[in-house]
Amino acid sequence: MMKAEHRWSLFRVCMAGLAVRGSCWLLLAGALVFAWAAPLLTPWDENPPILQPARAQAAWLYAWLALFTWLPFQAAALGRRLRCEGVLEFFHARGAGPDALCLQLSAAVAVWMLGVMLLACLVCLTVCLPTNPDEARLWLGLVLQQGVLYILVSAPLVLLAAALGTCAGEVIAFLAPVLLLFLGLLAASWLEPLLAGSPSFFHRCTWLVLPHYHLADLSPRLVFKMGPLAHADFLGSLSCLALQGAAISLTGLCVFRTRS
Amino acid sequence: MFLMRTMKLPHQLVTLFAAALCWLVAGWWAGTPADSAQGNPLALRSSAFGSLIARLMKDSLHSYWHGGQREAADVHDATRDVAPAGRLLRPRLARPAAAPPTGSWIAQWIKRLAALEDQRTTRNSPFAIRPAHRRYLSAAADRRVQLAWQFDPGDAALYEIAHFTAVARAATPAAARQAAEQLARQTIAHAFSPRSGLAEALTGAGAAINLLNDQLQPGRSPPATASLRRDWEVLAACLKRYRELRQQATEEAWWSDIPPVRQQEIESYSALLGKIAGTIRQQLETRGILNSASSH
Numbered sequence: 001m002m003k004a005e006h007r008w009s010l011f012r013v014c015m016a017g018l019a020v021r022g023s024c025w026l027l028l029a030g031a032l033v034f035a036w037a038a039p040l041l042t043p044w045d046e047n048p049p050i051l052q053p054a055r056a057q058a059a060w061l062y063a064w065l066a067l068f069t070w071l072p073f074q075a076a077a078l079g080r081r082l083r084c085e086g087v088l089e090f091f092h093a094r095g096a097g098p099d100a101l102c103l104q105l106s107a108a109v110a111v112w113m114l115g116v117m118l119l120a121c122l123v124c125l126t127v128c129l130p131t132n133p134d135e136a137r138l139w140l141g142l143v144l145q146q147g148v149l150y151i152l153v154s155a156p157l158v159l160l161a162a163a164l165g166t167c168a169g170e171v172i173a174f175l176a177p178v179l180l181l182f183l184g185l186l187a188a189s190w191l192e193p194l195l196a197g198s199p200s201f202f203h204r205c206t207w208l209v210l211p212h213y214h215l216a217d218l219s220p221r222l223v224f225k226m227g228p229l230a231h232a233d234f235l236g237s238l239s240c241l242a243l244q245g246a247a248i249s250l251t252g253l254c255v256f257r258t259r260s
Numbered sequence: 261m262f263l264m265r266t267m268k269l270p271h272q273l274v275t276l277f278a279a280a281l282c283w284l285v286a287g288w289w290a291g292t293p294a295d296s297a298q299g300n301p302l303a304l305r306s307s308a309f310g311s312l313i314a315r316l317m318k319d320s321l322h323s324y325w326h327g328g329q330r331e332a333a334d335v336h337d338a339t340r341d342v343a344p345a346g347r348l349l350r351p352r353l354a355r356p357a358a359a360p361p362t363g364s365w366i367a368q369w370i371k372r373l374a375a376l377e378d379q380r381t382t383r384n385s386p387f388a389i390r391p392a393h394r395r396y397l398s399a400a401a402d403r404r405v406q407l408a409w410q411f412d413p414g415d416a417a418l419y420e421i422a423h424f425t426a427v428a429r430a431a432t433p434a435a436a437r438q439a440a441e442q443l444a445r446q447t448i449a450h451a452f453s454p455r456s457g458l459a460e461a462l463t464g465a466g467a468a469i470n471l472l473n474d475q476l477q478p479g480r481s482p483p484a485t486a487s488l489r490r491d492w493e494v495l496a497a498c499l500k501r502y503r504e505l506r507q508q509a510t511e512e513a514w515w516s517d518i519p520p521v522r523q524q525e526i527e528s529y530s531a532l533l534g535k536i537a538g539t540i541r542q543q544l545e546t547r548g549i550l551n552s553a554s555s556h
Contacts (some may be wrong), residue, residue: 047457
C-alpha cells in the first residue's frame with residue numbers, strides 16, 4: 001500500500017497542480033461548446049441532414065486540434081517546470097525510477113487527453129446516434145475504434161512532449177510532437193502520391209518510415225457513415241500505430257532527465 | 261560531453277535500438293495500409309465544414325480575378341465611387357470631401373471603417389499588371405478554384421468555373437472533353453450521395469447539361485444514342501431529386517430557414533436549369549432519341 005502510494009505520488013502532485021488551472025477545465029468545456037457551435041457556422045440550413053455528421057466531425061476535429069496545441073504544450077511546460085524546480089530530482093532521490101517518473105508525468109496530462117476523447121465519444125453517442133438499432137450498433141463500434149486509435153496516437157506524443165520538456169527547451173519539446181503529428185496526419189495525404197507511388201527505392205522507404213497517423217483518422221467513416229473498419233483492417237492499423245507509439249515512447253523514456 | 265556524462269550507455273542504447281526496431285517494423289507493417297484517409301484528412305472535403313471553407317475561399321477568388329481588389333459588385337453601390345477596377349488613388353481621395361458623411365456618429369464610424377477597408381484593397385500602383393504576373397494570378401486562381409470545388413463539389417458556381425478552367429486550360433480538344441467529363445461525373449456522383457441537398461442536386465443537373473451540350477454541338481460527329489439517353493436520364497433524375505427535396509423542405513418547414521437571398525438564388529437557378537432541360541428535351545425528341553410521351 002505504501003509502495004503504491006509512493007509510486008504514484010508525482011502523478012497526484014501533477015494532477016493537483018493541473019486541476020486548479022482554469023485552462024484544463026476550459027479545454028473540456030470547449031469540447032462541448034465547439035461540437036455545438038461550430039456546425040452551426042456551416043450552411044446546414046440549406047441541407048439539415050448534414051448537421052448531425054458535422055457535430056461528430058466537430059467533436060473529433062476538436063480532439064485533434066487539442067493534440068496539435070494544448071496537450072503537447074501543457075506536457076512540455078510541465079516537464080520543463082518540474083525539472084527546473086527540482087521536483088523530479090526530489091522524487092528520484094526518494095527512490096522513484098526515471099521511467100516511472102516519466103510515465104506518471106505524462107499520465108497527468110494524458111488524463112485530460114482522455115477527457116477530450118471521452119467527450120468526443122459522448123457527443124457521437126448521444127446527439128449523433130442513429131435511430132436504427134442495427135446502424136447504432138455499427139456506429140458504436142466505429143466510435144470505439146476511433147477512440148482507441150486516437151489514444152494510440154496521442155498517448156506516446158504526450159509522453160514525448162513531457163520527456164523532451166525535461167531535457168530540451170519548451171519550444172522544441174512542443175514542436176517535435178506537433179511536427180510528427182502534422183507529418184503523419186495532414187502531410188501524409190500530400191506525401192503519399194509523391195513518395196509511395198515513386199519508382200525510387202529511397203522515396204518508398206521514406207514513405208514507410210514516416211509516421212502513419214492518417215490510419216487513425218476515421219473522420220471520413222464518421223462523417224459519411226461508412227461503418228466500422230473490418231476486424232483485420234482495424235488490427236492492422238492498431239498494430240502499426242502501437243509499434244510506432246512504442247518507438248516514440250521508448251525514445252521519450254531515453255531522453256527523460258531528472259537532474260535539475 | 262553532456263551526452264557522455266548523462267547517458268548510461270548500454271541501457272539507453274538498447275532502448276533506442278528497440279525504438280528504432282519498433283518504428284521500422286511499423287513501417288513494414290504499414291506497407292499494406294488497411295485504410296488510409298484517401299487524401300481527405302479529417303474528412304473536410306465534401307463535408308459541412310468543407311462547404312464552409314469553400315464559401316470562405318470564394319472571397320479570395322474574387323480578389324484574384326480583380327487584380328487584388330474586391331469583387332466588382334461593390335462598385336455598383338450608389339454611395340460608393342463608381343470607378344472601374346484599377347482606377348488610381350488620386351480621384352478617390354477627393355470623395356469624402358465631396359460627400360460628407362451623414363447620420364449618427366455610429367453610422368459615420370461604420371462608413372469610415374468601410375472606406376478604410378475599401379482603400380485597403382484599392383490598387384494604387386500606376387503600373388499595369390505584367391503578363392507574367394497575370395499568368396501567375398490566373399494559375400493561382402485556377403488552383404484555388406480546384407481546391408474550393410474539392411471542398412464543396414455541390415457548389416454550382418465553383419463547379420461551373422472549374423468546368424470552364426478545365427476546358428480552357430487543356431492542351432487538346434480531346435483532353436478538354438475528358439477533363440470536363442471527369443469533373444461532371446464526380447459532381448453527378450456527389451449529387452446522388454445520400455446526404456446531398458438542394459444545391460448539390462442542381463449542380464448535378466448543371467453537370468449533366470454540360471455533358472449533353474458537349475454531345476449536341478453542331479460540329480460534332482453524330483453522338484451515341486445510348487450515351488445521350490443515359491445523360492438525359494441523369495439530368496431528369498437530378499431535377500426530380502431537386503423537386504423532391506424542395507417539396508420536403510416546404511413540408512418539414514426548413515425552407516423558410518434559408519436566407520431569402522439564397523432562396524431566390526436557388527429558385528432562379530432551378531428555373532434556368534428547367535428551361536435549358538426543356539430545350540434539350542425538344543432537341544432529343546427531334547432527333548428521335550426520346551419519345552415525347554416517355555421524356556417527362
